[in-house]
Amino acid sequence: MFIDKAKIYVKGGDGGDGLVAFRREKYVPDGGPGGGDGGNGGNVIFRVDEGLRTLVDFRYQKHFKADRGIKGRNKTQHGANAEDLIVRVPPGTVVINDDTHEIMADLTRHDQEVIVAKGGRGGRGNAKFATANNPAPEIAENGEEGQERWLVLELKVMADVGLVGFPSVGKSTLLSVVSAAQPKIAAYHFTTLTPNLGVVDVGDGRSFVMADLPGLIEGAHEGVGLGHEFLRHVERTRVVVHIIDMAATDGRDPFDDWQKINNELTLYSAKLGERPQIVVANKMDMPDAEVYLEEFTRQLAEVDPSIRVMPVSAVTKNGVQELLYKVADLLETIPDMPLLEDLVDLSERKVFKFEAQDDEEFTIRRENDTFVIESPSIEKLIKRTNFSTQEAVERFARILRKKGIDQALRTRGAVDGQTIQIGDFEFEFVEKE
Structure with missing residues (x-):
C-alpha cells in the first residue's frame, strides 16, 4: 500500500x-x-x-x-x-x-x-x-x-526522471518496458493512482530511477482530480519526460495537451515549469500518428524551435532505446541538487536540532479581580518548581521579584490578597514589608 x-x-x-x-x-x-x-x-x-x-x-x-x-x-x-x-x-x-x-x-x-x-x-x-x-x-x-x-x-518520491502527461497516454506501459516495475495497466483513465518507481538500465553502464506518476488533468494545480497528490512528487524529479498521445485518442489535440500540462506545472511551481523536459510522442504504431506528429512538430516549432520531439512506441519498443540514451545524457549535465530551495540548509551535518529560546518578556492583563501574567519562561519555571518546601516557594518569589514582576503588579494596582494567575497556577499577592 x-x-x-x-x-x-x-x-x-x-x-x-x-x-x-x-x-x-x-x-x-x-x-x-x-x-x-x-x-x-x-x-x-x-x-x-x-x-x-x-x-x-x-x-x-x-x-x-x-x-x-x-x-x-x-x-x-x-x-x-x-x-x-x-x-x-x-x-x-x-x-x-x-x-x-x-x-x-x-x-x-x-x-x-x-x-x-x-x-x-x-x-x-x-x-x-x-x-x-x-x-x-x-x-x-x-x-x-x-x-x-x-x-x-x-x-515526495526520489526519482531522477518523472513521467508526466494526461491519463492513458502510455506512461505506465513505457515504465514496464524499460524497467522491471510492474505498474497496473488498463484501457481506462486514472489506472495509476499512486507513483510507481523503476530502475532503468540504459545498457551502457548507466542507470537512473524513473517514476510513473499519476495522470494530470486541467486544474491540477488547484487540486482538481489527483491534483496536489500528483504534483508533490514531480518536485523531486531532475528531468521531466512529457508523454504525448500522438494517436489523438478520444479526439484529443496533442499540442493542446502539451500546453495544458506545461501550464499546470508552471502554475503549481515556477521552478517546476523550468525543469529540463523531454517531449515524447508515444503510440506512433497507431494509424494517423505520423500525420498528427507532423502537425504537432510544426506547432511546437512556432513556440520553441529548440524543443526536440522523440517519437516512440512503448508497445513495439520502437525509439525507446534512443529515448533512454537521451535521458541519460541529459541527466549527466544536471548536478544533483535539493529541489526544495526554501528548506533549511541541508549541509553534511547528520543531525539537525530545533531549540526554541526562552522568552524573558512577560505581559500582565487584568480579568475582573485577577491579574493574569503571561510568560513562557515563568510558566516553565513553575513546572520545574517543587512547591512542597518553603525554601522552594521563597526561591520562586525571589525570581519573580528579580524579573520585575512584583513591581509591575504594583504599578497595575495589585494589593495584598489579590489573585495572581500564571498558566494554571494561582497564588495570592503579598506586599513584602
Whole structure:
C-alpha cells in the first residue's frame, strides 16, 4: 500500500526530577546535601531508511513518545538519561510542523537524522543549590517537560526522471518496458493512482530511477482530480519526460495537451515549469500518428524551435532505446541538487536540532479581580518548581521579584490578597514589608 501523507503526534521524554537528600555517613554528624540531578528525557529522532518507500507504517501508529529520564539519587548520583526514540522514515520525507505549517526538515539521504521533539532536561538536586548562606537547602527541581507537537509528513518520491502527461497516454506501459516495475495497466483513465518507481538500465553502464506518476488533468494545480497528490512528487524529479498521445485518442489535440500540462506545472511551481523536459510522442504504431506528429512538430516549432520531439512506441519498443540514451545524457549535465530551495540548509551535518529560546518578556492583563501574567519562561519555571518546601516557594518569589514582576503588579494596582494567575497556577499577592 502506497501512503504518501501522514499526520502524527510526537513527544520528547520528560526530564527526571532532582532529589532532596542529605549525606548520612558514619562519624559525619552534619552531612551536607547529597541529592543528585535527574536524567534528561529521550529525544524523538527521525532517521532515513533507504529500504522504506512509503509512509504506510504511520497509518497504524500515530503517537510516538520517548521515555522520561530517571530521578536523581542520593550521594549526588545523577539519574540515567533516557534512550532516544528512533523513528524510521523513507527518503524524500518532508517534516512539517502542523501548528505553524513551517518545514522543519527535508530528509533525503540514508541515515540522515533530525530531532523532531527534544527531551526535557533533568531537574537539579539539592546539592546544586548549596550556598555559603544556605549549606543544606531543601530545594530540588522537577524535570522539564519534553517538547510535543503534531507533525505532517509528506513523501515526495526520489526519482531522477518523472513521467508526466494526461491519463492513458502510455506512461505506465513505457515504465514496464524499460524497467522491471510492474505498474497496473488498463484501457481506462486514472489506472495509476499512486507513483510507481523503476530502475532503468540504459545498457551502457548507466542507470537512473524513473517514476510513473499519476495522470494530470486541467486544474491540477488547484487540486482538481489527483491534483496536489500528483504534483508533490514531480518536485523531486531532475528531468521531466512529457508523454504525448500522438494517436489523438478520444479526439484529443496533442499540442493542446502539451500546453495544458506545461501550464499546470508552471502554475503549481515556477521552478517546476523550468525543469529540463523531454517531449515524447508515444503510440506512433497507431494509424494517423505520423500525420498528427507532423502537425504537432510544426506547432511546437512556432513556440520553441529548440524543443526536440522523440517519437516512440512503448508497445513495439520502437525509439525507446534512443529515448533512454537521451535521458541519460541529459541527466549527466544536471548536478544533483535539493529541489526544495526554501528548506533549511541541508549541509553534511547528520543531525539537525530545533531549540526554541526562552522568552524573558512577560505581559500582565487584568480579568475582573485577577491579574493574569503571561510568560513562557515563568510558566516553565513553575513546572520545574517543587512547591512542597518553603525554601522552594521563597526561591520562586525571589525570581519573580528579580524579573520585575512584583513591581509591575504594583504599578497595575495589585494589593495584598489579590489573585495572581500564571498558566494554571494561582497564588495570592503579598506586599513584602
